[in-house]
Amino acid sequence: xxxxxxxLFILASAAFSIAALSFGPAPNSRLLPEPQIASxxxxxxxxxLSNPVQNLSMPELxxxxxxxxSHWPNGRRITLVMMESGQPERAVVxxxxxxxxxxxxxxxxxxxxFTGEVLVSPKTLATPVGVRKFVFNVPxxxxxxxxxxLDPSVxxxxxxxxxxxxxxxxxxxxxxxxx
Amino acid sequence: xxxxxxRARRRTLAGPAALLDRVLALASPYNSSLLLLIVFLVVIxxxxxxxxxxxxxxxxxxxxxxxxxxGLRRIGELQYQxxxxxxxxxxxxxxxxxxxxxEYADQSRExxxxxxxxxxxxxxxxxxxxxxxxxxRLQRDWSEYLNVRNEVLASILEGITKEAVNLDLKGGxxxxxxxxxxxxxxxxxxxxxxSQQLANVAATSRRTIFRLIGVLGITLAxxxxxxxxxxxxxxxxAIQLAKLQMEFVASVSHELRTPLxxxxxxxxxxxxxxxxxxxxxxxxxxxxxxxxRQITELVNQILLFASTKDRKNRYTLRPLxxxxxxxxxxxxxxxxxxxxxxxxxxxxxxGLPCVMGDLSxxxxxxQNLIVNAVKYSGESRWIGIHAFVHDSEARSSKEIRIxxxxxxxxxxxxxxPHIFEPFYRGAAVTAAQIHGTGLGLSLAKSIAExxxxxxSVVSELAVGSIFTLHLPIVEKQKSxxxxxxxxxxxxIRT
Numbered sequence: 115x116x117x118x119x120x121x122l123f124i125l126a127s128a129a130f131s132i133a134a135l136s137f138g139p140a141p142n143s144r145l146l147p148e149p150q151i152a153s154x155x156x157x158x159x160x161x162x163l164s165n166p167v168q169n170l171s172m173p174e175l176x177x178x179x180x181x182x183x184s185h186w187p188n189g190r191r192i193t194l195v196m197m198e199s200g201q202p203e204r205a206v207v208x209x210x211x212x213x214x215x216x217x218x219x220x221x222x223x224x225x226x227x228f229t230g231e232v233l234v235s236p237k238t239l240a241t242p243v244g245v246r247k248f249v250f251n252v253p254x255x256x257x258x259x260x261x262x263x264l265d266p267s268v269x270x271x272x273x274x275x276x277x278x279x280x281x282x283x284x285x286x287x288x289x290x291x292x293x
Numbered sequence: 294x295x296x297x298x299x300r301a302r303r304r305t306l307a308g309p310a311a312l313l314d315r316v317l318a319l320a321s322p323y324n325s326s327l328l329l330l331i332v333f334l335v336v337i338x339x340x341x342x343x344x345x346x347x348x349x350x351x352x353x354x355x356x357x358x359x360x361x362x363x364g365l366r367r368i369g370e371l372q373y374q375x376x377x378x379x380x381x382x383x384x385x386x387x388x389x390x391x392x393x394x395x396e397y398a399d400q401s402r403e404x405x406x407x408x409x410x411x412x413x414x415x416x417x418x419x420x421x422x423x424x425x426x427x428x429x430r431l432q433r434d435w436s437e438y439l440n441v442r443n444e445v446l447a448s449i450l451e452g453i454t455k456e457a458v459n460l461d462l463k464g465g466x467x468x469x470x471x472x473x474x475x476x477x478x479x480x481x482x483x484x485x486x487x488s489q490q491l492a493n494v495a496a497t498s499r500r501t502i503f504r505l506i507g508v509l510g511i512t513l514a515x516x517x518x519x520x521x522x523x524x525x526x527x528x529x530x531a532i533q534l535a536k537l538q539m540e541f542v543a544s545v546s547h548e549l550r551t552p553l554x555x556x557x558x559x560x561x562x563x564x565x566x567x568x569x570x571x572x573x574x575x576x577x578x579x580x581x582x583x584x585x586r587q588i589t590e591l592v593n594q595i596l597l598f599a600s601t602k603d604r605k606n607r608y609t610l611r612p613l614x615x616x617x618x619x620x621x622x623x624x625x626x627x628x629x630x631x632x633x634x635x636x637x638x639x640x641x642x643x644g645l646p647c648v649m650g651d652l653s654x655x656x657x658x659x660q661n662l663i664v665n666a667v668k669y670s671g672e673s674r675w676i677g678i679h680a681f682v683h684d685s686e687a688r689s690s691k692e693i694r695i696x697x698x699x700x701x702x703x704x705x706x707x708x709x710p711h712i713f714e715p716f717y718r719g720a721a722v723t724a725a726q727i728h729g730t731g732l733g734l735s736l737a738k739s740i741a742e743x744x745x746x747x748x749s750v751v752s753e754l755a756v757g758s759i760f761t762l763h764l765p766i767v768e769k770q771k772s773x774x775x776x777x778x779x780x781x782x783x784x785i786r787t
Contacts, residue, residue: 193451237391237452247395252447 156261157206157285158270158278160246162253165190169272172211172284178256179211181226184233186254194236195248195257203242206287207258260287328519335515339508346501353494361487364418368480371411375435375472377404379465382442385449386457398446405439415479424482431475438468537716537731544718544730548591552584591730597657598715598732598739608651608743612767615645615680615693621652622659623678626667630676635667638677645680648693648764650744655764658740658748659695661733662760666699668727669758673700685763687747695762704752712750713738737762 159175161167166188170178177183178192185191197204199216208219226232239245242263249255250267261278264270276283381401385394412435416428441464448457559577562568568577619641623630630637648655659678666676677698685692704712708719715735722729734748737760741748745765752758 191451237450239391239395244392244395247399248391248450251395251398251443252450254447254451 154286154288156278156283157203157258157287158261158264159256159258159273159285160249160264160268160270161256162249163267163269164253165269167271169275171274175211175273176213179207180222181232181234181236190254192234193248193252193255194234195245195255196236196238197242197245197258198238198240202287202290203258203260206285210285258285328522332512332516332519335512339512342508343501343505346497346504350494350497350501353490353497357487357490357494361483361490364415364483365480365487367411367415368476368483371408371415372473372476372480374404374407374411375469375476377401378408378439378442379469382445382449382461385446386454389452391450394450398450401442401446405435405442408435427475427479427482431472431479434468434471434475438465438472441465441468534716537714537718540718540723541716541730541732544728545591545595548728548730549588552587555584556581594730594732594736598736608654610649610651610744612647613650613652613655614647615695616641618648618650618652618655618659619678619680619695621656622663625656625660626663629664629667633667633674635670635674635676637663638675640678641680642682645682645693646766648744648746649767650764654740655744655762658737658762659697661737662697662762665733665760666697666701666758668729669722670699670701673757675700682766685765687763688765691766692746693764693766695764696759697762698757698759700757703754703756703758704750705754709750709752713748 159170165186167186174183179194181194183192196207205216208214208216212219212222214222223232223235227235237248239248239257242259245257245259246263246265246268249257259268259270261270264278270278272280273284278285378401381397381404385397385401388394388397412428412432416425416432419425419428441460445457445460445465448454448460559581563574563577568574619639623637623639663676663678670676677696679694679696679698681694682691683694702721702725705719705721711717712719713734716731717735718729718731738748741762741764747763749761749763750758751761
């Protein structure tokens, strides 16, 4: 009899556990943070306000970011501004504009500077604010910023006649991960 | 009489010292308060003057501080921020780290923003054309320097240090030198303004000191003059009193000596058996009696005066009919008036209300006025007594006025304020050798005031005088009680 009661208790406990797992998470599980889901942002290519350029084609942009073009149409020297390695914005530029990975990009510049094929070596800055300030201060600078980091101190150029706010714009950057 | 009067007046007006004494004597009842008031007003005026000057100095000092010291501080701040703009640009040259270079660029731009604010503030404060011109020149030069600075910063950030240095040497140094010179010129301008304003403040301060010394000197002189005048006035008063008392003693002695001489002579004649017959003896007796009455009256008047001065006299006030008072006075003076052949015109308005007073005292008061009228009437030998109701000038009710008028020598205008003073006798009266003690009017005035009334006078030289006794009217019930005990008066009797 005592054995039968013990067996029934074990069966009941097992049934309760199965039911609890089947009908949803435990009450405590609601307190855990849910993973954030945010939409992608466009990545704007920015130049100094004094720069007369309004639009660039993707091939032109590629030449500029690979250091193969040295001056703007107004005669100003081009200064390329990149964010530090590991930043999602840099990754987007390498992938979508330069069509290279990090290693290829670095090798391209090492090789180009050595052979004299590359005319401009990029400046590396840590933050989007630094990029914005650099572009503001240097008339021939070109860099990139998320749309949310834009302000009137810099000018976003159109790429293939599309601005960062337009539909069909080609540069997208994943949202920043919250720490 | 008039000649003597004029001579007496001429004597009193001789010399400026006498004139000053006379003025002081005239103002003697008020001089202390008057002089103190004048000194007080002068001190207030001086105080206001000094306060105004101090205020002006203070305003000048504030203007100097606001205009020059603050201006110099502003220029100092401008110079510092301009240097900071340039210094931060140079700091960017010292590193290859783009992030650090951006920080220095930010610092340089922040400093140049402050410089621009400072220049705008200076232009707002500038009033003179050359100040405005200088401010605009500084603005222009600073803007030119900033253009070079921006190029230098761009070159530094691009990593072309050599180009940055060349740009600065070529354009930055001369542009900044021009800015520095502009700032120096503004500073010099402020220095000049500060020196000018400092000189103004010093001049105002000096002027204030001189004024202060001046007005304090005037105040001191006025205060000394006031003290001197008060002292002199008191001394003059004491001398005047002593003189009056001496005159009074002489006058009383003279008044006593005449009847005493008559009495003595009569007594001698009787004692020597020179008086024979009953009729002659009776005549001598009557003369002695008259002279004794005169002496008694004189002594009574002196005692009465003494008692009023000691405030020992206690009057019994009761409602009195005006006609009764006047009748009593006329009875008392009838003998005197008849002796010298005077005419008294008596006019009493009918239905006059009663007055509150002491019959004996009021009789004495009016009697003194009539005796004076007899003394000073000269050749006219006419006296008018008039009683009537009139609006009171002091109170808002009506009053009884009893006037005693003569057509005699009149009173000098300058002597009018003194005629009610005890022992006072006018110069003309003394010169005319008219006997008297100088107590009659003083006594009459004291009595009038003791009855709640006043005594006033209107007089003109060689025309005559009118003395008016103002008495308050008693309440109706008391008046009716008085009228039951006496008969009505005829309205006019001559």
